[in-house]
Amino acid sequence: LDRTSLIFLIVNIVFALFMRSSGIYPVFAFATYMQLFSVATGRWIRELLLPYIYIVPETAFIKLLHCLRESLLRLAIEAFILFIPIAFLLKLSFVETVICVFARISFGLLFTGGNIFVERFFSGVVIKTVAVIIYFFVMILLIAPGVILAFILTIFGVDVLPETIQVFITLTICNLTLSLFIIYLCRNMLEYAQLNHR
Numbered sequence: 001l002d003r004t005s006l007i008f009l010i011v012n013i014v015f016a017l018f019m020r021s022s023g024i025y026p027v028f029a030f031a032t033y034m035q036l037f038s039v040a041t042g043r044w045i046r047e048l049l050l051p052y053i054y055i056v057p058e059t060a061f062i063k064l065l066h067c068l069r070e071s072l073l074r075l076a077i078e079a080f081i082l083f084i085p086i087a088f089l090l091k092l093s094f095v096e097t098v099i100c101v102f103a104r105i106s107f108g109l110l111f112t113g114g115n116i117f118v119e120r121f122f123s124g125v126v127i128k129t130v131a132v133i134i135y136f137f138v139m140i141l142l143i144a145p146g147v148i149l150a151f152i153l154t155i156f157g158v159d160v161l162p163e164t165i166q167v168f169i170t171l172t173i174c175n176l177t178l179s180l181f182i183i184y185l186c187r188n189m190l191e192y193a194q195l196n197h198r
Contacts, residue, residue: 001077008038009082016086024090024164028100031082032107036139038078039111044071048119053190061187068112068183075108096164103168106175107143113182114142120186142182146174 001009012034016027044067047053056063079101087097114135122134150170160166 001074001081005038005074005078008034009078012082013085013089016089020089024086024092024096024100027086027090028103028168031104032143035104035107036111036136039071039108040115040135044068044112045115045119060189060191061184063190064116064183064187067190071112072105072109075105075112078108079104096168099165099168099172103172103175106172106179109179110142110175111139113179114139116186116189117182120189142178145178146171149174 012027012031015030019026019030047067053063053067058066083092083097083100083104086092086100092100118135118138122131150167153166153170154163158166161169
């Protein structure tokens, strides 16, 4: 974990400390918002500026998956480090803690997939304000399906599991499905350096 990741984690834990009476939802929402920025500063994006990854003798999709391995490990470590103290602060059960960890990882993968999408199709945008607007617009679109589905299940009283667990499982499944679809959609991103317009 780099210094930026650690700072984000500390900020999230401090926020949870002050908001512990409000429950897991606002704490998780804030942590997810902060994760948008931590994922955007991942090392794999800087890798695209160098020529080496483009000349590795592997298919573009395999190269992309290997490039994302470090990100997946980082996301998992961050999730455990973040939600173990939060679980104590909010008195979460073991199952709720595990589900929150997986939901956190799934949002990280979703944002990583969003970053890949933006890099693949919008990296040629040179006006920073427009690039930031596109980035946040794409991320909101990606988050929406899981949030809407979880909201619909809650509103209509579909209680297959306890509410908190059901909400986070719904988000996790939607996020993982979308992120894998996007990564596969952009699988030729590393086939030619010219596809990266930086």
